[in-house]
Amino acid sequence: MKVATVTDGPWARFGMRRAGRLVLSVWVLVTAAFLMIHVLPGDPVRAALGPTAPLSLIEQRREALGFNDPLWLQYLNYLRKLLTGDMGVSMTSGLPVQEVISARLGSTIQMALLAFALAVVVSVPLGLLMAVLARDSRRRGGDWALTSAGVVVATIPEFLMAVGLVFVFSVQLGWFPVAGRSGPDSYVLPVLALAIGPAFMLARIVRVELLAVLQTDYIRTARAKRLRAGAIYLRHALPNALTATLTLGGLLLGSLVAGTVLIENIFAWPGLGGTIVQSILAKDYPTVQGVVLVYGIGVLLINLVVDVALAVLDPRSAIRES
Amino acid sequence: MKATAARRWTGALRSPLGITAAVLLAAVVLLAVVAPLIWSGRADAVQSAEILQGPSSAHPVGTDLLGRDILARVLVATRLSVGLALLATAIGVTAGLLLGTANVLLGRWIGRWVGTLINIAVAFPSLLLALFFAVIFGVGAKGAVLAIGFATAPGFARLTQTMAATVSGRDFIAAARVAGIGRMRILVRHVLPNIAEPLIVSATMAAGSALLAFASLSFLGLGVQAPSYDWGRLLGEGLAQIYVHPAGALAAGVAVVLAAMAFNLSGEAVARAIGLRSAQTGRRTEHTYEPPPADPEPDGPDQPLLAVENLHVTFPAAGGPVTPVRGVSLSVRRGEAIGIVGESGSGKSLTALAIAQLIEHPGRVRAERLEFLGTDLREKADHRRLLGTSLSMVFQDPMTSLNPTQRVGRQLAEVVREHQGADRRTAWRRAVDRLAAVRIPSAERRAKQLPHEFSGGMRQRAMIGMGVMANPQLIIADEPTTALDVTVQRQVLQLIANIRAAERVGLLFISHDVTVVGQVCERVLVMYAGRIVEDLPTDALLHDARHPYTRALVAAVPDMTTDRNAPLAVIPGRPPDPHDLPAGCPYAPRCLLATDRCRREDPALTTYAIGRRVACWHADQAPAAIPDNRTTVPDDDKTDDPIAAPLGGERP
Numbered sequence: 001m002k003v004a005t006v007t008d009g010p011w012a013r014f015g016m017r018r019a020g021r022l023v024l025s026v027w028v029l030v031t032a033a034f035l036m037i038h039v040l041p042g043d044p045v046r047a048a049l050g051p052t053a054p055l056s057l058i059e060q061r062r063e064a065l066g067f068n069d070p071l072w073l074q075y076l077n078y079l080r081k082l083l084t085g086d087m088g089v090s091m092t093s094g095l096p097v098q099e100v101i102s103a104r105l106g107s108t109i110q111m112a113l114l115a116f117a118l119a120v121v122v123s124v125p126l127g128l129l130m131a132v133l134a135r136d137s138r139r140r141g142g143d144w145a146l147t148s149a150g151v152v153v154a155t156i157p158e159f160l161m162a163v164g165l166v167f168v169f170s171v172q173l174g175w176f177p178v179a180g181r182s183g184p185d186s187y188v189l190p191v192l193a194l195a196i197g198p199a200f201m202l203a204r205i206v207r208v209e210l211l212a213v214l215q216t217d218y219i220r221t222a223r224a225k226r227l228r229a230g231a232i233y234l235r236h237a238l239p240n241a242l243t244a245t246l247t248l249g250g251l252l253l254g255s256l257v258a259g260t261v262l263i264e265n266i267f268a269w270p271g272l273g274g275t276i277v278q279s280i281l282a283k284d285y286p287t288v289q290g291v292v293l294v295y296g297i298g299v300l301l302i303n304l305v306v307d308v309a310l311a312v313l314d315p316r317s318a319i320r321e322s
Numbered sequence: 323m324k325a326t327a328a329r330r331w332t333g334a335l336r337s338p339l340g341i342t343a344a345v346l347l348a349a350v351v352l353l354a355v356v357a358p359l360i361w362s363g364r365a366d367a368v369q370s371a372e373i374l375q376g377p378s379s380a381h382p383v384g385t386d387l388l389g390r391d392i393l394a395r396v397l398v399a400t401r402l403s404v405g406l407a408l409l410a411t412a413i414g415v416t417a418g419l420l421l422g423t424a425n426v427l428l429g430r431w432i433g434r435w436v437g438t439l440i441n442i443a444v445a446f447p448s449l450l451l452a453l454f455f456a457v458i459f460g461v462g463a464k465g466a467v468l469a470i471g472f473a474t475a476p477g478f479a480r481l482t483q484t485m486a487a488t489v490s491g492r493d494f495i496a497a498a499r500v501a502g503i504g505r506m507r508i509l510v511r512h513v514l515p516n517i518a519e520p521l522i523v524s525a526t527m528a529a530g531s532a533l534l535a536f537a538s539l540s541f542l543g544l545g546v547q548a549p550s551y552d553w554g555r556l557l558g559e560g561l562a563q564i565y566v567h568p569a570g571a572l573a574a575g576v577a578v579v580l581a582a583m584a585f586n587l588s589g590e591a592v593a594r595a596i597g598l599r600s601a602q603t604g605r606r607t608e609h610t611y612e613p614p615p616a617d618p619e620p621d622g623p624d625q626p627l628l629a630v631e632n633l634h635v636t637f638p639a640a641g642g643p644v645t646p647v648r649g650v651s652l653s654v655r656r657g658e659a660i661g662i663v664g665e666s667g668s669g670k671s672l673t674a675l676a677i678a679q680l681i682e683h684p685g686r687v688r689a690e691r692l693e694f695l696g697t698d699l700r701e702k703a704d705h706r707r708l709l710g711t712s713l714s715m716v717f718q719d720p721m722t723s724l725n726p727t728q729r730v731g732r733q734l735a736e737v738v739r740e741h742q743g744a745d746r747r748t749a750w751r752r753a754v755d756r757l758a759a760v761r762i763p764s765a766e767r768r769a770k771q772l773p774h775e776f777s778g779g780m781r782q783r784a785m786i787g788m789g790v791m792a793n794p795q796l797i798i799a800d801e802p803t804t805a806l807d808v809t810v811q812r813q814v815l816q817l818i819a820n821i822r823a824a825e826r827v828g829l830l831f832i833s834h835d836v837t838v839v840g841q842v843c844e845r846v847l848v849m850y851a852g853r854i855v856e857d858l859p860t861d862a863l864l865h866d867a868r869h870p871y872t873r874a875l876v877a878a879v880p881d882m883t884t885d886r887n888a889p890l891a892v893i894p895g896r897p898p899d900p901h902d903l904p905a906g907c908p909y910a911p912r913c914l915l916a917t918d919r920c921r922r923e924d925p926a927l928t929t930y931a932i933g934r935r936v937a938c939w940h941a942d943q944a945p946a947a948i949p950d951n952r953t954t955v956p957d958d959d960k961t962d963d964p965i966a967a968p969l970g971g972e973r974p
Contacts, residue, residue, distance in 0.1 A: 024438070024442070025442045025445065028439070028442050029442075032454070036454065036457055036458055039458060135683075155579065155582060155583055155586060156579055157534045157537070157538065157578075157582075159537075159538060159541060159557075160557075160575045160578060160579060163557065163560075163561060163564070163571050163572070163575050164572075164575065166561075166564060167564060167568045167571070167572060171564055171565055171568050178564075178565070216722060217717060217719060217722040217723040218722065218723055218724055218725040218726070220680065220717065220723070221715070221717060221723045221724065221725070221785075221788075222725070223680055224678060224680060224714070224715035224717070225710060225736060225737050225740065225788075226706040226707070226709050226710030226740070226741065227710075227736065227740055228706075228740070231736075231740070235728075235736075236725055236728070239727045239728070240725070240726065240727050243727075254445070254446070254447045255447040255448075255449070257447065257450070258447035258448075258449035258450045259449070261449065261450075261453065261542075262449075262538055262541070262542065265541075265542055266561065276453060277542050277543065277544065280453070280456065280457055280461065280544060281461060281543060281544070285457075288457050292450075292453070292454055292457070295450050296446060296450070299445060299446050299447065299450065300445065303445050313727070
């Protein structure tokens with residue numbers, strides 16, 4: 001049954017299209033990461049080693065890094081090495097970049113996923129509540145209050161949210177540690193700071209989408225069937241509102257990944273966010289290149305997952321596209 | 323044109339949102355200009371005796387590591403923070419405009435490649451793009467401006483591209499192209515002015531985002547470098563001292579949020595004023611049929627299934643409430659089929675919804691009597707079970723009336739699961755059975771499909787199958803054949819007729835099509851401007867209708883003998899606006915028989931023969947005496963009778 005639908009025309013076309021787009025995006029990303037170093041003004045090796053480094057050392061390092069080869073050869077070498085999982089060597093620590101990344105990637109993913117899960121878990125019921133309140137003429141004030149609070153909270157960027165949370169919960173109340181990753185309580189503030197904004201944003205989307213869905217003919221049909229209000233909201237309205245929510249949620253997850261960079265720096269979290277900022281400041285280009293690549297591929301994978309989830313939830317979107 | 327545009331822009335200022343935005347924005351701009359002139363001395367004065375002091379009268383938010391006044395520093399930093407953000411936005415907007423109009427500027431082929439690149443770039447969050455560009459352009463204020471500018475560009479390019487594409491498709495652009503006007507000129511003269519307003523709005527909002535992005539980069543140490551300082555940098559310095567001296571970090575944070583909000587709110591206010599984003603609230607409505615259950619009374623033998631007297635439906639409106647249904651009375655007996663015909667806006671669908679208790683919140687239903695199976699539906703009791711099992715609705719437009727994300731079988735099964743407590747398997751079997759009964763081929767397989775896999779006719783039949791899931795006593799069908807082509811329409815009508823004959827179900831059939839009603843129903847109620855104007859047996863419809871409107875409706879139906887060279891018959895004039903009903907008979911303005919009395923006094927619906935009612939001052943005139951109200955010449959020697967031709971076959 002499942003196999004039959006997957007090999008069907010529209011699904012195959014959807015799969016091909018999506019795979020094609022992914023390959024193209026990855027290629028653009030890899031090429032951009034490669035060129036990033038080569039369009040830099042000046043000599044990256046000299047910049048990394050500092051103005052006092054002897055010329056012989058610079059030349060030696062240039063040779064070792066292959067900077068003296070023609071550009072196309074460097075590009076081919078870069079691609080070849082990438083395919084074998086070799087991302088070069090950090091200019092500051094001398095460790096292979098892939099080792100640096102794999103040591104720190106886990107904690108970044110952990111934080112991003114926790115925050116995303118929290119945002120989703122909070123936003124769907126919150127959006128539903130706002131929609132229910134908005135449709136009830138007697139309790140519209142509740143909807144107004146929640147919506148306004150949401151607008152204000154969603155404007156505050158995550159790093160300011162983090163500062164605020166640290167101020168209240170660490171400095172004033174002393175409930176949670178200010179920084180670092182130690183016990184479970186060290187997760188609370190970073191994950192909250194990352195999740196609060198997206199949660200309210202998603203809740204607003206859920207609310208708007210639900211209100212739109214509640215106007216549709218099929219909801220009138222459901223009401224004509226005299227279903228309980230709960231069944232109408234949960235069984236008929238919510239699944240139809242989730243398509244758009246998921247689309248925007250995917251975008252949000254992407255920007256959540258970007259938010260981890262700031263949050264990790266604020267909370268001294270041992271993840272990639274700290275690595276990329278330190279290596280940009282230290283002009284450790286191979287590391288920067290590697291981390292940029294990992295972030296980029298992460299975002300592309302998220303988009304892929306969202307698209308596939310959308311196609312499964314709402315097959316028409318996939319078919320319409322192909 | 324210009325004037326209205328200007329009015330819309332100033333209109334943005336009049337809302338509370340607009341005023342807040344304008345005040346905040348003005349404050350930000352003012353500070354950016356004057357703060358460095360006034361406070362830069364204070365901000366840079368190093369006082370080693372006053373390091374890291376808390377708030378005091380001399381230093382309202384305290385001092386930093388070098389004893390400098392933090393408030394002054396935050397205020398002075400306004401200029402650099404806002405200025406750099408605006409610069410970055412300008413770069414982003416320019417680059418975005420160029421990329422987004424590459425299609426127009428550089429031709430289709432290059433435009434497509436640029437479009438692909440934009441699509442890929444848009445997928446990445448702008449902060450990651452900014453970090454990427456920050457590496458290329460180097461650490462520091464200049465690098466950060468360029469980085470944020472280029473990170474803003476893809477999103478803006480996408481927006482420009484989408485809007486330019488819609489404009490480019492319009493006729494005047496095509497005309498300009500044909501006239502040989504150059505690409506650049508088309509772009510500047512014709513495309514950009516048409517998309518300027520939304521672009522300005524999003525540029526304003528982009529400035530807010532750039533401000534936040536800049537604060538992030540400076541906060542991370544990648545933006546403004548010491549000894550210069552912007553809000554991001556102050557925030558970073560403050561965070562290091564947050565235990566000793568939290569106000570330092572918070573002051574800069576508040577400044578960033580307020581300034582970003584000033585830009586965002588301004589964009590939002592303008593967008594609302596020029597109508598880009600209507601407040602998305604939707605119709606706020608909720609229905610009121612919850613409270614405790616009451617068992618339906620058993621109906622007496624001669625009691626009608628449905629009895630409605632003097633039904634009104636009222637909606638609040640800008641110029642006072644409107645009442646699109648004004649005093650409808652009707653009854654339906656067991657096994658009887660009643661048709662309601664009328665033009666759109668005559669109130670027939672609202673009558674159906676009101677009877678079914680499906681009018682939503684701002685609408686109000688009043689009636690002297692509203693009884694279904696002996697239960698007074700006006701009582702605030704829970705009629706859910708009664709209505710859910712004994713009354714079913716078949717809606718028009720099967721494309722939108724089925725839930726697109728649920729399997730058809732499940733949508734049918736739900737009815738008996740909800741009201742009759744059937745288990746999943748039983749309910750499913752019944753759904754498949756009903757789908758087969760409405761002649762859905764291979765019902766077992768089809769039941770597992772989603773509505774979009776059905777054809778229009780199949781969806782309508784599935785809808786009818788849903789209507790008979792729970793053995794209803796009354797089916798209310800609202801234009802069930804309108805969206806269908808003629809052959810399918812015939813099948814669906816046949817199906818309804820069969821169901822009715824087999825189960826002795828009452829039917830209230832609503833249609834704008836007098837022919838269709840004639841095929842299915844025994845009685846016809848003709849509605850006009852929210853009222854029943856005539857009530858007559860179907861047999862009488864063709865030759866013995868008394869109301870001029872009924873006559874006109876019948877005459878407007880083309881048939882086999884209609885002269886196809888003559889223009890299609892229509893009823894001249896329009897139905898009256900429910901906001902502004904004329905005095906007297908609402909049909910009078912369109913009626914050829916109208917006299918002064920018609921224009922003065924509204925005729926009531928009165929019985930003039932057994933089972934026949936009409937609301938017309940001239941109903942006593944023999945039908946033949948009523949002039950035909952068609953615009954074309956009437957065709958008198960009709961041989962074919964489209965209305966009397968029975969489809970169902972069991973009409974009395």
